[in-house]
Amino acid sequence: MDFEQLRAFYTLAQTKNFTKAAEMLHLVQSTVTMRIKQLEEKVGKPLFIRDKRSVEITQAGLTLLPYAERILKLSHEALNEVASLQPYEDYLSIGSLNAIWTSTLEPILKEYHYRYPQIAISTKTGHSSDVIQYLLDNVIQIGIVYVPPSLPNFEVIPTWEDEVVLVSRPGCTYITAPKIDSRELRRLPLIHMSWGPPFNEWIRQTLPRNYVPKLTVDKAELAIDLIKEGLGVSLMTRSAVKADLAAGELIEIEISGNKPPKRSAYIVLPREKKNKPSVEKWLGLMKELGYST
Numbered sequence: 001m002d003f004e005q006l007r008a009f010y011t012l013a014q015t016k017n018f019t020k021a022a023e024m025l026h027l028v029q030s031t032v033t034m035r036i037k038q039l040e041e042k043v044g045k046p047l048f049i050r051d052k053r054s055v056e057i058t059q060a061g062l063t064l065l066p067y068a069e070r071i072l073k074l075s076h077e078a079l080n081e082v083a084s085l086q087p088y089e090d091y092l093s094i095g096s097l098n099a100i101w102t103s104t105l106e107p108i109l110k111e112y113h114y115r116y117p118q119i120a121i122s123t124k125t126g127h128s129s130d131v132i133q134y135l136l137d138n139v140i141q142i143g144i145v146y147v148p149p150s151l152p153n154f155e156v157i158p159t160w161e162d163e164v165v166l167v168s169r170p171g172c173t174y175i176t177a178p179k180i181d182s183r184e185l186r187r188l189p190l191i192h193m194s195w196g197p198p199f200n201e202w203i204r205q206t207l208p209r210n211y212v213p214k215l216t217v218d219k220a221e222l223a224i225d226l227i228k229e230g231l232g233v234s235l236m237t238r239s240a241v242k243a244d245l246a247a248g249e250l251i252e253i254e255i256s257g258n259k260p261p262k263r264s265a266y267i268v269l270p271r272e273k274k275n276k277p278s279v280e281k282w283l284g285l286m287k288e289l290g291y292s293t
Contacts, residue, residue: 174188
């Protein structure tokens with residue numbers, strides 16, 4: 001498909017107005033009309049319903065729209081990747097979750113940047129599913145996720161395990177002993193974070209069926225801030241609270257009995273890119289720092 005036709009289609013789908021689409025594309029309206037007509041001839045179906053007052057996208061247009069958006073996005077990413085090679089010898093693109101970047105990958109990224117100044121680096125952040133899609137779309141070369149995919153032609157490498165620990169702020173009145181049985185979690189003001197399927201299953205087994213946390217958050221940094229404010233306690237990965245524990249801003253309460261499962265992280269990459277020099281250097285650095293690669 002022609003990129004300019006797709007760009008005209010995508011812009012018209014957003015504006016639903018030929019005049020506005022032409023202005024955004026810096027074209028005359030007749031050129032936009034011609035490109036839409038050429039694309040409709042290529043797909044064999046009308047993409048828009050036009051009348052004197054409005055433009056509405058058809059079902060065929062709605063089907064094509066996400067693919068057009070992805071193609072245009074990949075085109076933009078590809079041009080950026082090529083441009084980033086100048087004046088560098090190689091490039092590396094990595095995707096991961098915000099929690100992993102903050103707790104684990106940031107110091108590795110800094111060391112890689114200082115050690116290999118001839119390699120340009122770009123990062124992407126999202127949920128595990130987003131990172132896998134970045135890999136499938138060839139937007140990134142390495143993904144580091146908590147949920148391992150089952151994909152042909154991709155290598156999945158368990159790289160580290162992260163312990164889940166119970167933390168509170170010092171001097172909180174909710175817990176007076178340095179140790180607590182897992183069954184007692186039900187009586188605590190728990191700030192709930194989901195740490196993946198094994199953890200969620202452990203929660204279901206440990207807490208009553210009708211238990212509903214008063215506060216549920218989806219970002220580790222927010223949970224930590226709320227703990228420090230005294231709103232409750234939380235089960236956090238050790239890597240997420242390592243610095244706060246060391247600084248004495250949070251304290252760990254040992255869990256006895258049925259302990260929460262560790263959370264595993266995985267490196268995911270296309271097999272054909274494992275021997276790419278920039279990828280080899282990243283994996284080598286992780287191995288040097290004690291991670292499995």
